[in-house]
Amino acid sequence: MFSPIETSRLRLRPFTAQDGALLHRLMSDRKVFFWLDAPVSRQDADALLTSKIDDIGGGLGWWPVFLKSAENETSGFLGQVCVQPLPGSESIELGYHFLSNTWGHGYATEAAFALLDLFFASMDRVHISAVVLPDNTRSLKVVRKLGFELCGTRLHGKKRWPHHYFELTRRKFLAQGNSAADISAFSGE
Numbered sequence: 001m002f003s004p005i006e007t008s009r010l011r012l013r014p015f016t017a018q019d020g021a022l023l024h025r026l027m028s029d030r031k032v033f034f035w036l037d038a039p040v041s042r043q044d045a046d047a048l049l050t051s052k053i054d055d056i057g058g059g060l061g062w063w064p065v066f067l068k069s070a071e072n073e074t075s076g077f078l079g080q081v082c083v084q085p086l087p088g089s090e091s092i093e094l095g096y097h098f099l100s101n102t103w104g105h106g107y108a109t110e111a112a113f114a115l116l117d118l119f120f121a122s123m124d125r126v127h128i129s130a131v132v133l134p135d136n137t138r139s140l141k142v143v144r145k146l147g148f149e150l151c152g153t154r155l156h157g158k159k160r161w162p163h164h165y166f167e168l169t170r171r172k173f174l175a176q177g178n179s180a181a182d183i184s185a186f187s188g189e
C-alpha cells in the first residue's frame, strides 16, 4: 500500500473499503458520471469500490483527492484519480472524475500529474493510455496538459462509443521534468 501523496494544494491517498460515501457522492453528480443511465445507489458504489481498490495491484489503483487546506476529508473531498487496466488491452489507463463544483481550478491536472509521477516511478511500463470522448473538452485539455498524444480512435465503455485514444510515454513524461507539486510548471499552460 502506498503512502499519501501531497502536492502544493492537494492530498491523495489510496481508496479504502470505508470510502463508499465519498465515491457515492461523486457518482451521484450527474455532470460527472454523465454516461450512466441511472443514478448509482450507495450499495453499487460500495461494490464498485471493493472491486476497484487494488485494480492494478500493489495499491496503486484508485485515489480520492482532498484539498489540503480543508478542515476534514468530508468537506475537502474533490474527486478521484485512478490508474486501471484498459478493458480489452494490455494497457493501463489514467482516469479522473471531480465534483462539478470543483472544476476550473486545475485540481484534476495537478492530481493526475502526481499519480502519473508515482505510476512511472513504481510500474515497469513504457506508456500509459487515456480514452476521452471527442466532445469532452475539459478532459481533452487535461490529457494535453499532461503531455498525452493522440494515437487514434477506440470503441470504449459499455456503450462502445468511439473515443479519442491517447498515450503518454514514460520517456516523454520524464523528459517534461515537471514537479508534481508545482502545477504552474505544466507544459501547455
Ligand SMILES: CC(C)(COP(=O)(O)OP(=O)(O)OC[C@H]1O[C@@H](n2cnc3c(N)ncnc32)[C@H](O)[C@@H]1OP(=O)(O)O)[C@@H](O)C(=O)NCCC(=O)NCCS
Residues within 6 Å of the ligand: 031, 032, 033, 095, 096, 097, 098, 099, 102, 103, 104, 105, 106, 107, 108, 109, 110, 131, 132, 133, 136, 138, 139, 141, 142, 183, 184
Ligand atoms: C475532466 C475533469 C476532471 C476536468 O476538470 P477541470 O477542473 O476542468 O480540469 P483542471 O483541473 O485541469 O482545471 C483546468 C481549469 O482550471 C483553471 N485553473 C484555475 N486555477 C488554476 C491553477 N491554479 N492551476 C491550473 N489551472 C487553474 C484552468 O485555467 C482551466 O480552466 P478552463 O477549464 O477554463 O480552461 C472534469 O471536467 C470532470 O470530472 N468531468 C467529468 C468526468 C470526466 O469526464 N472524466 C474524464 C473521462 S475521460
